[in-house]
Each structure stands twice: as structure tokens, then as C-alpha cells.
Amino acid sequence: EVVLTQSPGTLSLSPGERATLSCRASQSVRSRYLAWFQQKPGQAPRLLIYAASNRAADISDRFSGSGSGTDFTLTISRLEPEDFAVYYCQQYGSYPFTFGPGTKVEIK
């Protein structure tokens, strides 16, 4: 099983700042099949990035993904008020699919 670790656990930033979220895998993620999700309280997760660096439909270009192998990054270039949420990475390159524990981006 591919275990995903996310850091930091919580990121305290101000609107307009840049956010850098890390996701590390216990073994190489096959074919860069890694996704990022955003989740707000009481809502279902929303797909932001798939295959490590591809933005999903209707996702702002403020969100970008990068990485390969075991190290992946989600960058939010300039935080907007609606971006404060919890972010999860997920690998779907091998079964069982697994999620990271999440990074909470909170307003400083």
C-alpha cells in the first residue's frame, strides 16, 4: 500500500500570499497518478489537480501541481478568501487507492 504523508499539517497564511503544500509517498506513484482535492466544511471534496499537474475543469490557474516519483507539490499562487480549506492528495496508480491525511490552510 502506498502511504501518503502531507506537510505541513496546518498552514497559516494571509490572503494574497503563496501556499506550498507537500505530499510525499512511501513508494513511487505509478505514472504520476496523483490527485489533489479541496474540501470545505460540510461539502464533498472537489478535484483540483489530476495526474500530478493537470487542472480539473473550472479550476482557477492559481492552482498548480508538480512533482513525480515520491514527491509532489500543490501551489496556490495567491490565496483568495475562498481558498481557505483542507487539501488532500491521493494516489490512484495502484490499489488500494490512498489519501494523505490533509493540510489545513487557515487564515492567519
Next chain:
Amino acid sequence: EVQLVESGGGLVKPGGSLRLSCAASGFNFNDAWMTWVRQAPGKGLEWVGRIKSESGRRKSEADGATIEYAASVKGRFTISRDDSKNTLYLQMNSLKTEDTAVYYCSTAPITIYGVVIKKGFDYWGQGTLVTVSS
């Protein structure tokens, strides 16, 4: 418009059973691979399992079994589908208190010989809460 609507959640005693449904509309359900994801209160996301489409089931075994499960639910939960009703199911038996969670259905990635040809997890239901407690 794509819609996924879960139902069937509720309060059940440990050891009991429950069947969740996910009604799909707005896309070709017959060809879709589907998945369940759950989230315990205040916790992160946990993948539960995935079921291929009927056409996907007949293709390469390199793309995994017809139905894949997380170890935590294997042998207790069963995923099935009724394409005539555009509905996905999750039969949950021998429920434990740690199965308490919001259960979401979503689309799953479709692969052919290991290559993802259609991304998944782009549509989600609103979730249904399952509480296992005495």
C-alpha cells in the same frame, strides 16, 4: 448536469447491516467505473472500493479485479451496481463503530492496460451519514 445522490444512511447497531444507494444521472453510467469514499467525523478521506463497468469487467485483468476493496472493509462490504437503474450500491455487513462516517460515491478512473484513459473523482455526491452505535 451530472448528479450523484446517495441515500440509505442512518443509525445502526454494531454487528448490523445497511445498504447505501447512489443514484446517478447526467452521464453514461453504464460505461462509468464507480467508487465509494468515506470520511469519519472530523477525520480525513478513506477510499472504500471501486467497481468496474460491465464492459470494463471483460477487458484486461491488468487493470485490477472487477471490484477492489480497502483492507478495512474487505469481506464485510460489497459494492454492486444496477445499470438498468443507474444506481450504485454499498452493502455493509458486520458493521463496527469505526465504520461511522459520511459515505460518498464518485466516479473512478478508467484504465486500459494500466493507462488511465478517463480521470475519476471529478463528480461526487453530497454524502450520506452512517452512524454505528449501540
